[in-house]
Amino acid sequence: MSCSWQSWPEPVVPVQSLAQSGIRSIPERYVKPPTDRPLTKNVDHDEAAEAAQLKIPVIDFQHVFSEDQALREETLGRINSACREWGFFQLVNHGVSHELMKNAREVWREFFYQPLELKKEYANTPTTYEGYGSRLGVEKGAILDWSDYFFLHFLPVPLRDQRKWPATPANCRELISKYSEELVKLGGRLMKAFSVNLGLDEEHLTKAFGGDEDNLDVCMRVNYYPKCPQPDLTLGLSPHSDPGGLTILLPDEDVAGLQVRKEDNWITIQPYPNAFIINIGDQIKVLSNGIYQSVEHRVIVNSGKDRVSLAFFYNPKSDLPIGPSQELITEEHPALFPTMSFNEYRKKIRTQGLYNKKK
Numbered sequence: 555m556s557c558s559w560q561s562w563p564e565p566v567v568p569v570q571s572l573a574q575s576g577i578r579s580i581p582e583r584y585v586k587p588p589t590d591r592p593l594t595k596n597v598d599h600d601e602a603a604e605a606a607q608l609k610i611p612v613i614d615f616q617h618v619f620s621e622d623q624a625l626r627e628e629t630l631g632r633i634n635s636a637c638r639e640w641g642f643f644q645l646v647n648h649g650v651s652h653e654l655m656k657n658a659r660e661v662w663r664e665f666f667y668q669p670l671e672l673k674k675e676y677a678n679t680p681t682t683y684e685g686y687g688s689r690l691g692v693e694k695g696a697i698l699d700w701s702d703y704f705f706l707h708f709l710p711v712p713l714r715d716q717r718k719w720p721a722t723p724a725n726c727r728e729l730i731s732k733y734s735e736e737l738v739k740l741g742g743r744l745m746k747a748f749s750v751n752l753g754l755d756e757e758h759l760t761k762a763f764g765g766d767e768d769n770l771d772v773c774m775r776v777n778y779y780p781k782c783p784q785p786d787l788t789l790g791l792s793p794h795s796d797p798g799g800l801t802i803l804l805p806d807e808d809v810a811g812l813q814v815r816k817e818d819n820w821i822t823i824q825p826y827p828n829a830f831i832i833n834i835g836d837q838i839k840v841l842s843n844g845i846y847q848s849v850e851h852r853v854i855v856n857s858g859k860d861r862v863s864l865a866f867f868y869n870p871k872s873d874l875p876i877g878p879s880q881e882l883i884t885e886e887h888p889a890l891f892p893t894m895s896f897n898e899y900r901k902k903i904r905t906q907g908l909y910n911k912k913k
């Protein structure tokens with residue numbers, strides 16, 4: 555490692571301030587090479603047209619707890635197929651209050667709508683990334699994404715530092731806590747469903763993650779994608795898979811942006827009302843020995859509307875070794891991944907750059 559992890563290599567420009575300055579063309583720093591731009595496909599190609607019709611499954615989580623065994627099994631089966639084939643699904647009737655979801659999203663929108671001077675008090679550094687930021691990675695001269703974000707830790711408790719969370723809007727901290735508590739519970743229920751679906755003991759993944767809530771590593775990245783005068787030239791977030799366990803994403807209500815890779819195509823997810831978008835991260839892919847996919851995704855932007863999303867990362871205790879589960883290693887299906895802790899994995903990714911990661 556040659557460069558310092560303490561500070562950014564060049565001044566950080568919030569994308570929101572660029573967007574608000576009224577520019578008609580975006581600075582070169584945000585222009586992606588032609589092959590990485592949103593519309594690189596030949597759209598009259600049959601395959602692309604067909605792919606555009608594809609949708610990730612929408613699953614009713616309530617059915618997993620139904621008295622009706624057939625319904626329960628069918629729903630678990632749908633979750634299982636989604637994890638294998640897409641690594642992504644939308645979840646409804648997930649038990650989290652719709653009002654709480656809306657309040658959490660809107661309080662963050664208000665946070666980003668505050669004056670820049672105020673937000674800059676939370677400016678982050680590449681040491682922990684906690685706080686308000688506009689870039690990932692410290693490579694000088696890198697092409698940047700069209701987004702700002704706020705990153706914070708919720709678990710383990712010693713990493714939770716509420717003083718680093720926004721003090722305004724006034725109810726922001728309280729909402730973050732309430733929302734995160736609910737999502738930790740939802741994450742636990744999903745882990746059980748995934749364990750059963752993999753043919754493992756119901757508690758298997760929970761144990762592999764550290765055994766109980768106090769041991770988890772849970773953090774949240776709130777993304778803000780300002781309007782963009784040239785959305786065809788850039789991306790809100792470059793292609794990546796999520797390095798952790800699983801992600802519970804609360805998208806904006808009526809503006810799409812998240813795209814999921816399906817073979818050579820990018821499928822735009824149309825957010826279903828009051829749904830969360832769930833996706834498998836690299837650690838569950840490893841624990842499942844590749845049965846579940848941690849799929850690449852990216853975000854496109856648009857000129858008409860800004861977009862807010864809350865990405866909640868449910869990750870294993872950071873120093874536990876994570877490798878393919880013994881039960882899922884056979885002669886025909888040997889261990890596909892090395893064993894390492896989430897910390898080691900994260901360090902490896904941060905060093906080589908999130909976006910250079912091989913699938």
Ligand code: OGA
Nearest residue numbers: 775777812851853863865
């Ligand atoms: C992320 C992410 C998607 C979105 O933060 O890792 O993939 O729609 N976000 O903002």
Ligand code: NI
Nearest residue numbers: 794795796851
């Ligand atoms: Ni992601």
